[in-house]
Amino acid sequence: xxxxVRGLGGQRGDKLLFNALxxxxxxxxxxxxxxxxxxxxxxxLLTLAGMITPTAGTMTLTGAEADGPPLLHSFGHQxxxxxxxxxxxxxxxxxxxxxxxxxxVQTALDEVGLGSIAxxxxxxxxxxxxxxxxxxxxxxxxxxxxLLDEPMAALDSAGDALVGRLIDQHLDLGGxxxxxxHDDLPLRDPxxxxxxxxxxxx
Amino acid sequence: xxxDIAPKPNWFSRIAHPGQFVAWSRPLIWPLAAITALLFxxxxxxxxxxxxADYQMGxxxxxxxxHVPNAWLSQFVYAIMAASALGTLVWRHPLADVSMxxxxxxxxxxxxxxLFTGSLWGRPTWGTFWEWDGRMTSTLVxxxxxxxxxxxWRAFDDQLRAARVIAVFTLVGAVNIPIIKFSVDWWSTLHQxxxxxxxxxxxxxxxxxxxxxxxxxxxxxxxLLLHLVAIHTEVKRRKVMTLEKRAAGASA
Amino acid sequence: xTAFTAIITRELKLALRGGGDxxxxxxxxxxxxxxxxxxxxxxxxxxxxxxxxxxxxxAFLSMLLGLDRLFRADHDDGTLTLLRHADLPFAAIVAAxxxxxxxxxxxxLLLASxxxxxxxxxxxxxxxxxxxxxxxxxxxxxxxxxxxxAVTVSIRRGGLIAPVLILPLAIPVLIFGVGAISTGxxxxxxxxxxxxxxxxxxxxxxxxxxxxxxxxxxxxx
Numbered sequence: 001x002x003x004x005v006r007g008l009g010g011q012r013g014d015k016l017l018f019n020a021l022x023x024x025x026x027x028x029x030x031x032x033x034x035x036x037x038x039x040x041x042x043x044x045l046l047t048l049a050g051m052i053t054p055t056a057g058t059m060t061l062t063g064a065e066a067d068g069p070p071l072l073h074s075f076g077h078q079x080x081x082x083x084x085x086x087x088x089x090x091x092x093x094x095x096x097x098x099x100x101x102x103x104x105v106q107t108a109l110d111e112v113g114l115g116s117i118a119x120x121x122x123x124x125x126x127x128x129x130x131x132x133x134x135x136x137x138x139x140x141x142x143x144x145x146x147l148l149d150e151p152m153a154a155l156d157s158a159g160d161a162l163v164g165r166l167i168d169q170h171l172d173l174g175g176x177x178x179x180x181x182h183d184d185l186p187l188r189d190p191x192x193x194x195x196x197x198x199x200x201x202x
Numbered sequence: 203x204x205x206d207i208a209p210k211p212n213w214f215s216r217i218a219h220p221g222q223f224v225a226w227s228r229p230l231i232w233p234l235a236a237i238t239a240l241l242f243x244x245x246x247x248x249x250x251x252x253x254x255a256d257y258q259m260g261x262x263x264x265x266x267x268x269h270v271p272n273a274w275l276s277q278f279v280y281a282i283m284a285a286s287a288l289g290t291l292v293w294r295h296p297l298a299d300v301s302m303x304x305x306x307x308x309x310x311x312x313x314x315x316x317l318f319t320g321s322l323w324g325r326p327t328w329g330t331f332w333e334w335d336g337r338m339t340s341t342l343v344x345x346x347x348x349x350x351x352x353x354x355w356r357a358f359d360d361q362l363r364a365a366r367v368i369a370v371f372t373l374v375g376a377v378n379i380p381i382i383k384f385s386v387d388w389w390s391t392l393h394q395x396x397x398x399x400x401x402x403x404x405x406x407x408x409x410x411x412x413x414x415x416x417x418x419x420x421x422x423x424x425x426l427l428l429h430l431v432a433i434h435t436e437v438k439r440r441k442v443m444t445l446e447k448r449a450a451g452a453s454a
Numbered sequence: 455x456t457a458f459t460a461i462i463t464r465e466l467k468l469a470l471r472g473g474g475d476x477x478x479x480x481x482x483x484x485x486x487x488x489x490x491x492x493x494x495x496x497x498x499x500x501x502x503x504x505x506x507x508x509x510x511x512x513a514f515l516s517m518l519l520g521l522d523r524l525f526r527a528d529h530d531d532g533t534l535t536l537l538r539h540a541d542l543p544f545a546a547i548v549a550a551x552x553x554x555x556x557x558x559x560x561x562x563l564l565l566a567s568x569x570x571x572x573x574x575x576x577x578x579x580x581x582x583x584x585x586x587x588x589x590x591x592x593x594x595x596x597x598x599x600x601x602x603x604a605v606t607v608s609i610r611r612g613g614l615i616a617p618v619l620i621l622p623l624a625i626p627v628l629i630f631g632v633g634a635i636s637t638g639x640x641x642x643x644x645x646x647x648x649x650x651x652x653x654x655x656x657x658x659x660x661x662x663x664x665x666x667x668x669x670x671x672x673x674x675x
Contacts (some may be wrong), residue, residue, distance in 0.1 A: 050538075051675070052675055053294075069541045070540070072539060074539055078532025079531070079532065080533040080535075082464075082468060082533075084467075084468055084471045085468065089467070094536075096460035097460055097541065097547075098539070098540055099457070099541040137536075291672075343625055350622065353618060357606070357609045358608075363608065363675065366675065370601075371601070371605045371669065374601055375623065378626075381654065382626055384626075385630060386625070386626075388650070389629045
């Protein structure tokens with residue numbers, strides 16, 4: 001599976017953030033988006049996710065059936081967690097809505113280290129724990145493309161390591177990851193990461 | 203692999219089409235204004251001096267020459283807005299956004315004028331300024347829809363994003379207007395049947411129809427002129443906004 | 455559990471655990487019935503004559519009051535964005551939310567309407583007609599309301615403007631809703647009004663999810 005982007009242009013409001021962008025990444029590799037604030041990292045992720053219409057260019061994902069289930073997970077700044085539902089209920093909802101094609105809910109919670117508090121209301125979670133719960137959403141539904149926007153924000157060093165481990169596992173299974181980060185992704189094999197720097201002018 | 207892409211400044215791309223539109227349509231404004239003025243002069247002359255007073259309504263029948271064109275425009279402007287909304291949603295044309303936004307206040311004013319002249323006419327004819335007559339009521343509802351759309355435009359900070367959302371609402375309104383009209387007619391008991399365009403042809407004397415048609419065109423041209431000027435103003439306003447944003451971006 | 459029912463059950467859970475939203479709406483509905491006699495006097499004949507209109511205005515205002523919560527919370531915490539990647543068309547998700555919203559706002563009003571009927575001195579026939587007309591008319595109100603909520607969800611303070619937008623569009627619902635309860639001086643038109651009401655509800659519930667979904671995705675582009 002290969003994601004190929006040709007001549008992509010994107011804007012937010014009337015501000016053009018990137019133009020004639022070309023890159024491609026294959027299964028089992030990650031792309032790190034770098035650049036200063038306002039360089040268009042989030043806009044690029046939203047454009048790839050189909051949330052923002054590009055001004056120009058094409059995005060193609062080879063090796064995917066056109067009418068199949070959605071292929072990408074989007075992981076943004078917001079955790080989309082309801083404080084009144086329990087941790088397990090929050091995750092069960094996403095498993096039902098996105099399709100329970102990945103890990104079972106309890107296994108996914110164990111994976112991100114929230115297994116012991118599955119029955120607790122999500123409102124009691126700390127910022128880091130909420131972030132972990134949001135990460136668990138990527139595990140309960142198996143989708144090849146992960147678009148991560150600042151995945152390590154609000155996480156401690158153990159959380160950073162968790163993000164690295166989850167990305168590694170995902171790449172091992174043949175997935176591909178595009179992540180906007182300020183810090184280096186803590187992957188097992190840094191050679192799997194390529195870097196795309198946005199902005200840098202003005 | 204490292205790919206380095208610097209954004210090329212192309213801030214004008216979004217408003218390029220409207221910019222070109224303004225350039226080629228600017229010479230149209232003065233001729234259009236002249237035609238409108240001429241039509242008004244001729245139309246008002248006929249309306250006041252060359253048409254008979256009604257045997258029942260007397261001189262007040264002349265209000266019709268103002269009222270009917272306004273009532274027509276109240277619906278015509280919405281049709282223009284709905285067509286622009288389609289342009290915004292289907293072709294994403296920035297000029298359609300601007301046309302849609304420029305038409306809303308004009309439509310509201312023409313609708314308000316139709317109501318105002320209608321109630322002026324109603325006072326001597328029906329003996330009351332306001333009657334819950336089917337046509338007046340649905341015009342009032344139309345005015346409320348216009349005002350809602352204007353309020354919606356004002357509520358959005360980002361006008362470019364607003365356009366698509368408002369286009370959806372405008373089209374929902376367009377689907378609803380016939381339903382509203384039908385339901386109001388059903389509800390109203392004082393409804394008068396349409397009298398200008400009837401299946402048997404107009405049964406108004408020519409001395410009334412001629413000034414009515416001239417005024418009808420005069421008001422339609424007035425709308426076209428005002429719409430064009432409003433589009434130009436809006437395009438310029440957006441240019442200023444873009445420049446201001448650039449200035450803010452450059453100083454940061 | 456399919457995605458569609460998962461959304462409905464989640465909405466119900468959230469509303470029932472989320473404190474008194476449902477209760478507030480019912481209270482508001484009943485309170486309108488309480489304040490009207492203070493405004494126009496406790497004349498039972500007059501009240502009974504005005505009752506269909508009062509019931510519908512009370513329903514109208516209560517539904518508009520709860521409109522903003524349809525999409526606002528999900529928009530603010532990012533859920534709405536993620537739902538666009540769900541294994542279900544976005545319009546279907548909106549439809550599920552609209553159904554849940556109807557269950558949470560209209561059904562309590564239907565249950566509370568006998569209370570209003572007693573206070574407004576309605577007879578049993580009128581009450582039956584009122585419940586039937588509310589049952590057939592509220593889906594249209596909720597659907598139109600969903601469009602209003604969707605159009606205003608990307609505005610930070612959109613809560614106030616949605617009712618203003620939707621009110622004129624909902625006038626046919628009001629006209630036929632009241633028409634289905636009250637018998638005027640002329641021939642009985644309630645049956646026809648009820649049919650029109652059902653037709654409007656069918657059309658709006660069929661189209662509103664698509665319009666609302668389009669408005670939401672346009673607002674984020």
